[in-house]
Amino acid sequence: MVATATTDRSIEIWFEFGSPYSYLSVMRIVELATAAGVRPSWQPFLLGPIFRELGWQSSPFLEQPEKCAYMWVDLARQCRKYGLAWTQPTVFPRLAVLPLRVALLCRDEPWIGDFCSGVMIQAFAQDRDVGLEAHVAEVLTVLEQPAASIIAAAQSDANKLALRHQTERARRLGIFGAPTFLVAGEIFWGNDRLDDALAFARER
């Protein structure tokens, strides 16, 4: 078989701005995927409805004090390992519907990776409420994008519906947490599997 130069190697990253482990992957994926010759495909979705359908009230971490306490220790350590800034959020989980709507609307824009990183830094390095319009606008403005019109489009009925459909798609794919990576139909769950998922994408 002749290798095809046009092979489109891609990795879907399913993420939530409220998810601490999504923070790690959103901050890491562009550099790692670029090094692997793999294109990230950004797939924002709402974790809340998924968790509720799976029988949890909220984040599974909140269901267990031990696991939650460990999670914060682990995240601080992982951030040190990866050289990422970290501030434990004073509110958890934070609602991130607005930035998720913007991310979905703009997921094919060249600046989508920077937008996602910007929101994640607000959430997990600066302990800020990423659901606030002013904070979303701030990220867009830094990226020299027309914040007001993008936010208006993100809040349109069509785009609200699109995020609901995206979340239903996550459910149908069998996604039960974030981040989740999808490569050629194979699911890899968690920041700890990003390298495996990229290796799989590269070797296909």
Added chain:
Amino acid sequence: MVATATTDRSIEIWFEFGSPYSYLSVMRIVELATAAGVRPSWQPFLLGPIFRELGWQSSPFLEQPEKCAYMWVDLARQCRKYGLAWTQPTVFPRLAVLPLRVALLCRDEPWIGDFCSGVMIQAFAQDRDVGLEAHVAEVLTVLEQPAASIIAAAQSDANKLALRHQTERARRLGIFGAPTFLVAGEIFWGNDRLDDALAFARER
């Protein structure tokens, strides 16, 4: 400060023979710890009582079909990555009280690592019931140990109580799953953190 040649760098591995992710770590730890100059300290315990105290009926994986289905796919992939044999167990989770009692009784024996690997291979490479006395005896016999007397001592009231106490100790330490690594009071949860835990043990 002068470095002390006698520094005892050790890593506690808290594990269960019924736990698939414990399989990965039990099979990997001796080689990795040796390379890191760290001594493994074997800490078998019962996961069942911990899970029940945390509000689960059984393994948290059984509470969710999606997560459980993913776990089997993930384990097969992880075993490929680490070069470990793998057969998805037809019964899950398997009760492993007897081999855990033996492991606790014999945890300071020079052959404890081989015993643990032997039981894990029965469980996750050969799909055999590791709770059966004949299977435990088989592992001990291969290691040229007096199986009958060890099993009798493992089943003594004193050793049964010791395993209950060990499990209560796990609970007090904040352990909520297996494998868990303990280094100088710091908890690292999951096979995915074995390398971090060893790095932490090495750098202390």
